[in-house]
Amino acid sequence: MMKIALGSDHGGYQLKTEIVDFLNNRSIEVLDVGTDSDASVDYPDFGEKVARLVANGDADSGIVVCGTGIGISIAANKIPGIRAALVTDSFMARMAKEHNNANVLALGGRVIDQSRACEIVAAWLDATFEGGRHQLRLDKIAQLEKAFCN
Template sequence: MKIAIGADHAGYRLKDEIVPFLLSLGHVIEDFGCDCNQSVDYPDYALPVAEKVANGEVDRGILICGTGIGMSIAANKVKGIRCALVHDLFSAKATREHNDTNVIALGERVIGPGVAQEILRIWLDTPFSGGERHAGRIHKVGQIEQKYNA
């Protein structure tokens, strides 16, 4: 799977620990930074990752900041992105099965690398369950997106 990843200054250390893990699983990674602890603006890293996913240039996106909140808000402004903020294993699975998320946001100040790796393993391996119920809900979300992004 081809994955875009981005982090701000509050998430770059977790990103740097996650990338080798993802590579060891055989994924191809496109890293959009950042690589320092100097203050940067999270939207500058969320946007290119979200755009790559929305344009179909990569399969999934991973965003990391201090809490994951800012990254998830920014990513969800891009048409076609379904980004979930995830800090536990159950949500990692549910967000793929029920919401067909294509971007995940993590908080470095909330979870450690071990939990992050397990979340990502589950999130990357879990397929969308499909079915009328979940697909219908995603379609309705798309209609909202169309209405307010016309």
């Protein structure tokens, strides 16, 4: 069974709850790291929690949500090995997986509605990394990451 880590701040809380239902309906195990309400919290905390679960192999992939998706994607991308992609439509979601092998999907709870979010998540989940020339590019990104993490 696929396991997805999911986290949001207060700006993404409502959309996160709708995504949990969508994933459950697809028989995907969800590791919900919070937040659990629309009370103000800091998005870096939840971006980090999701990203660490993915990077450590405790989740197959992750989804992060804040008001715009921008801040939480920046935070998630600070964890080595994470390729968080902020997307706003299904085409971007498919390309994020096919060309960039994005292991974390970032969404904006104040930018997209539930219907579009579910379409985006489905497109990302159903896509397959193409490898080949795209893997060569990811290898270059990994080298950049190593150079700055050591």
